[in-house]
Amino acid sequence: MKTLRRAFLILVAGCALGAAMLPLGGSAWAGRERDRRGPPRRAAPADTVEQGTRRPQMQGRRIGLFSHFRAPSPSRLADTYRLIQVGVIQMGVPAGLTLLVLGLARRKRPRAAP
Amino acid sequence: MAGASTANASDRFRFLWDIGLLVLFVLTCVPSVTGIAVHEWASLAFIPVLLIHLASNWDWIVRVSARFLSRLPGETRFNHVLDVLLFASFALLMLSGLLVSISALPALGIGITPDPFWTSLHNTTANVFPSLIGIHIAMHFRWVVAQMRSRRTAEETPSTA
Numbered sequence: 055m056k057t058l059r060r061a062f063l064i065l066v067a068g069c070a071l072g073a074a075m076l077p078l079g080g081s082a083w084a085g086r087e088r089d090r091r092g093p094p095r096r097a098a099p100a101d102t103v104e105q106g107t108r109r110p111q112m113q114g115r116r117i118g119l120f121s122h123f124r125a126p127s128p129s130r131l132a133d134t135y136r137l138i139q140v141g142v143i144q145m146g147v148p149a150g151l152t153l154l155v156l157g158l159a160r161r162k163r164p165r166a167a168p
Numbered sequence: 169m170a171g172a173s174t175a176n177a178s179d180r181f182r183f184l185w186d187i188g189l190l191v192l193f194v195l196t197c198v199p200s201v202t203g204i205a206v207h208e209w210a211s212l213a214f215i216p217v218l219l220i221h222l223a224s225n226w227d228w229i230v231r232v233s234a235r236f237l238s239r240l241p242g243e244t245r246f247n248h249v250l251d252v253l254l255f256a257s258f259a260l261l262m263l264s265g266l267l268v269s270i271s272a273l274p275a276l277g278i279g280i281t282p283d284p285f286w287t288s289l290h291n292t293t294a295n296v297f298p299s300l301i302g303i304h305i306a307m308h309f310r311w312v313v314a315q316m317r318s319r320r321t322a323e324e325t326p327s328t329a
Contacts, residue, residue, distance in 0.1 A: 145302035
């Protein structure tokens with residue numbers, strides 16, 4: 055019960071943080087973007103949510119540091135490569151560097167502070 | 169003795185929970201592999217799992233937050249700053265993900281028109297978040313190794329029951 059109450063508190067904090075960010079997007083930002091790009095084009099009748107799913111950024115292809123190297127047509131090999139990219143490059147490299155720095159710092163200071 | 173076994177049980181729970189969290193995180197990281205629908209639903213499932221992870225480490229969060237401005241080991245202070253960054257980037261990742269949702273929210277009857285600002289914010293935070301997770305895991309690598317060792321020891325020790 056205590057854990058749930060704490061989890062709820064954290065959720066509230068996260069929602070508050072998200073709510074504070076909301077004014078950045080939406081109408082204010084979209085207005086500036088519209089001013090920069092000019093008036094919006096009229097959407098074609100067939101421009102539905104279904105069609106939106108085919109947009110590259112909506113499929114998550116741009117998620118990742120090196121995703122622009124990805125072939126436009128997905129294949130099993132490319133997807134496996136993408137999985138390795140996430141694991142090794144995006145998580146493994148920072149983790150490895152941190153371990154290296156921690157190891158060096160602990161060698162200088164063998165006894166940890168209490 | 170009972171206190172030690174309770175601490176062990178708590179550590180075991182947290183270790184298993186964290187493994188589940190990592191698996192779920194990797195699943196959400198690759199929408200091109202899993203498909204956008206799995207990506208979005210798994211991300212929504214990630215929220216309560218992460219909240220439990222944070223709540224199970226609540227004592228540490230409160231203790232370190234209270235002592236943050238006084239004397240603290242550098243490593244602990246860095247951990248706390250990293251955790252704050254992780255929490256903020258997670259909140260932004262989830263918020264922007266919800267605001268560009270094309271599968272989960274429409275399925276719940278909430279129509280969203282994706283805004284380029286939230287799409288770019290989602291891409292940016294999605295790039296930053298795995299790196300922060302990598303550093304977070306590395307910072308707790310000793311604990312992870314200790315947990316794996318203690319589990320192996322427990323498996324090798326014959327049960328007295």
